[in-house]
Amino acid sequence: MRRIMETIHPEKVTTDDGTATLRHPLFGDTYHSLHGAATESEHVFIRNGLAAAGRNSVRILEAGFGSGLNAWLTLEYARRHGIRIDYRAVERYPVDAETACGLGYTEDTLFADLHRSAWDRELPLAEGFTLTKYAADLTEPGREWERYTYDLVYFDAFAPATQPEMWTADIFRRIFRILAPGGALVTYSARGTVKQALREAGFTVRRLPGAPGKHHMLRAEKPVEPPAGHPAE
Structure with missing residues (x-):
């Protein structure tokens, strides 16, 4: 599979x-909250x-590898x-390794390895930690990452106002299908449209206290038993 960009x-x-x-050069949006990236x-x-x-x-499946902080x-x-x-991550706009390493998150060389490791290959990065990065568009169905089952999804796309195509019921249905029963999706956004789209996809949605600067975040769980109208996959 070739990189798309x-x-x-x-x-x-x-x-x-x-x-x-980081601030995305095309969207103008930051990758994390300005109230505190690591926080x-x-x-x-x-x-x-x-x-x-x-x-x-x-x-774990991450929607948006970005700076590699997660x-x-x-x-x-x-x-x-x-x-x-x-750990598997889908990234439409891979960040240059030198730029990411200049963020100063750590001096551990493993952080550089996160970014310098090959794309679209499953690699044992550290003992007990396997990394696969897909240079791909999450909105395109039938991709390699959908062949696996996950326990947890880090949904860290840019804000719904910036990337509305990422926060749809269709995207969440595809994620729901590849989550193990009892698995969860967590995201910083608690917008009403996001909650509605997650529920339409079959998730049980919980609103939790947000990080500093935000009132709430969401944790959406796949029921162990499928809800009415959502047959088991």
Whole structure:
């Protein structure tokens, strides 16, 4: 599978917690909350996603690899807690490795490996941590990442106002199909249209306290038993 686009070189922006994020050169939107990049990622994806899963082996799909911060925090958490991770990420606009490494998240060379590792290949990046990055458009059906089953989805696309095509019931139905029963999707957005689209796809949606600067976030779960109108896949 070939890449669909060359790497991009977003502008570095410092957020309120002292950690950096990027500003997308086409959308003009930042990759994380300006109230705190690491704070938001820790709150939404680690605390309310990975830690809440309560498993010693987790298969993760990330919508938007971006700066690699979510993957890096996941790798750190997994090493601390002895968790095995199969991490797969879909990214339409791969970020240049040098740009990402200039964000200063860590001096650990594994962070550079996250970005410099080959695309569209399953690679053992660290003990217990396997990485597969797909240079692909999440909105296109029938892609490689849909052949697998996941326990957890980090839905970290740009905001619904920026990328409305990413926040549709159709996208969430495709994700619902490849989630294991009891699996969950977590996202920073709590917009009413997002909640509605998730429910239309079959998810049970919970609104949780958001990261600093945001009132709420969402955790959407696939029922162990399919709800009426949503037969088992």
